[in-house]
Amino acid sequence: xxxxxxxxxxxxxxxxxxxxxxxxxxxxxxxxxxxxxxxxxxxxxxxxxxxxxxxxxxxxxxxxxxxxxxxxxxxxxxxxxxxxxxxxxxxxxxxxxxxxxxxxxxxxxxxxxxxxxxxxxxxxxxxxxxxxxxxxxxxxxxxxxxxxxxxxxxxxxxxxxxxxxxxxxxxxxxxxxxxxxxxxxxxxxxxxxxxxxxxxxxxxxxxxxxxxxxxxxxxx
Amino acid sequence: xxxxxxxxxxxxxxxxxxxxxxxxxxxxxxxxxxxxxxxxxxxxxxxxxxxxxxxxxxxxxxxxxxxxxxxxxxxxxxxxxxxxxxxxxxxxxxxxxxxxxxxxxxxxxxxxxxxxxxxxxxxxxxxxxxxxxxxxxxxxxxxxxxxxxxxxxxxxxxxxxxxxxxxxxxxxxxxxxxxxxxxxxxxxxxxxxxxxxxxxxxxxxxxxxxxxxxxxxxxx
Numbered sequence: 001x002x003x004x005x006x007x008x009x010x011x012x013x014x015x016x017x018x019x020x021x022x023x024x025x026x027x028x029x030x031x032x033x034x035x036x037x038x039x040x041x042x043x044x045x046x047x048x049x050x051x052x053x054x055x056x057x058x059x060x061x062x063x064x065x066x067x068x069x070x071x072x073x074x075x076x077x078x079x080x081x082x083x084x085x086x087x088x089x090x091x092x093x094x095x096x097x098x099x100x101x102x103x104x105x106x107x108x109x110x111x112x113x114x115x116x117x118x119x120x121x122x123x124x125x126x127x128x129x130x131x132x133x134x135x136x137x138x139x140x141x142x143x144x145x146x147x148x149x150x151x152x153x154x155x156x157x158x159x160x161x162x163x164x165x166x167x168x169x170x171x172x173x174x175x176x177x178x179x180x181x182x183x184x185x186x187x188x189x190x191x192x193x194x195x196x197x198x199x200x201x202x203x204x205x206x207x208x209x210x211x212x213x214x215x216x217x218x219x220x
Numbered sequence: 221x222x223x224x225x226x227x228x229x230x231x232x233x234x235x236x237x238x239x240x241x242x243x244x245x246x247x248x249x250x251x252x253x254x255x256x257x258x259x260x261x262x263x264x265x266x267x268x269x270x271x272x273x274x275x276x277x278x279x280x281x282x283x284x285x286x287x288x289x290x291x292x293x294x295x296x297x298x299x300x301x302x303x304x305x306x307x308x309x310x311x312x313x314x315x316x317x318x319x320x321x322x323x324x325x326x327x328x329x330x331x332x333x334x335x336x337x338x339x340x341x342x343x344x345x346x347x348x349x350x351x352x353x354x355x356x357x358x359x360x361x362x363x364x365x366x367x368x369x370x371x372x373x374x375x376x377x378x379x380x381x382x383x384x385x386x387x388x389x390x391x392x393x394x395x396x397x398x399x400x401x402x403x404x405x406x407x408x409x410x411x412x413x414x415x416x417x418x419x420x421x422x423x424x425x426x427x428x429x430x431x432x433x434x435x436x437x438x439x440x
Contacts, residue, residue, distance in 0.1 A: 001411055004374060005372050006371050006372030007371075011230075011237065012371065015235055015238045016261070016265065016367065021222070053416065054414055061434070063433075064434070079347075087344075124303075124421065125320070128379065134355075135354075142358070143239050145270070146239070147235060147236065150226065157270065159345045163349075172435075207263060210276070211279070212281045212282070213282050214288060216390055217391075
């Protein structure tokens with residue numbers, strides 16, 4: 001065991017800097033490859049996420065091949081055309097103006113998956129919530145994202161795919177759950193606020209309105 | 221836009237320190253209350269998680285009342301007795317020895333929820349993966365966890381509940397998804413490695429075995 005004191009003010013500031021300046025990057029990727037040691041540090045950060053029953057259900061499929069990334073981009077494009085049809089009015093116009101992925105611009109794609117059988121059929125902590133393994137995998141993605149920010153690497157999470165398309169392109173077996181496709185690369189710059197906020201899609205909510213006391217909606 | 225350079229070596233080390241030394245705390249909680257400013261910084265960190273379509277679907281129900289925490293503990297205990305029955309042999313013996321929650325020992329419980337209707341029925345990025353809103357909420361939990369580590373606050377995620385029990389105790393409406401119950405408090409010490417590893421439940425996997433190239437299971 002180690003004494004669990006708070007970090008120094010400088011260390012705390014660094015952690016909050018990563019959290020507050022992390023962005024979901026779509027268009028600011030540079031073509032330069034990520035140094036292998038940097039990438040491994042980022043993946044180690046992901047691998048040190050909490051996981052239910054310590055099952056570590058994640059895999060990371062690193063995709064650099066341009067032909068394969070083109071296939072992923074085409075899968076995105078098909079799904080995104082369908083998605084655009086679901087919005088109407090001003091939102092539909094704005095939706096079509098937004099760039100929602102950096103699949104071809106970012107030099108590295110990572111498909112993050114979750115193997116529900118990683119630790120056998122009965123998993124400590126998953127017995128009453130079958131989603132816990134996917135939640136562990138999402139924690140790994142958030143660790144990866146923050147480590148990448150500290151390394152000067154941008155990350156964008158793309159979710160607009162038909163699962164079957166991505167599964168076919170990457171030969172992912174039926175029992176494995178696809179959690180997300182991440183675009184990674186060095187970046188020229190980052191937005192000061194979330195891009196969807198800057199572009200008028202939606203505002204940040206007031207945190208105070210999201211905090212309840214003792215039960216749902218009981219104000220302080 | 222801001223130039224997106226890498227952090228200094230000291231800043232990077234602080235981010236990795238938070239990631240690598242974060243633990244899922246069950247038994248090391250101290251009774252001292254968390255300072256309100258510290259708690260708000262931690263919740264701001266959660267609120268700055270990425271969210272699909274910037275929907276910010278999370279709420280945080282802060283539970284300090286001991287009677288209510290006792291009810292939550294009883295809900296855990298009932299579910300955990302069921303869970304223990306699912307293991308056999310050595311695992312069953314070890315399972316019953318593990319302390320899997322700090323609901324009464326930690327002075328603060330936070331139930332983190334996800335409101336799928338936060339941004340209307342059609343959400344940018346959720347059109348092809350209905351789980352994206354819950355994944356955003358999990359990213360908020362991981363941000364909270366890392367900020368708490370930097371502040372010297374321990375966090376434990378408890379998932380062994382029947383959803384209906386927690387919902388009743390906290391008056392959570394049917395349309396709102398319960399993502400997790402977190403125990404928060406100052407801590408006397410932290411394990412150097414995940415507690416389940418230290419106690420022989422399961423070992424850390426080798427990261428290299430979890431990384432594939434170009435497609436599922438293609439080795440480098």
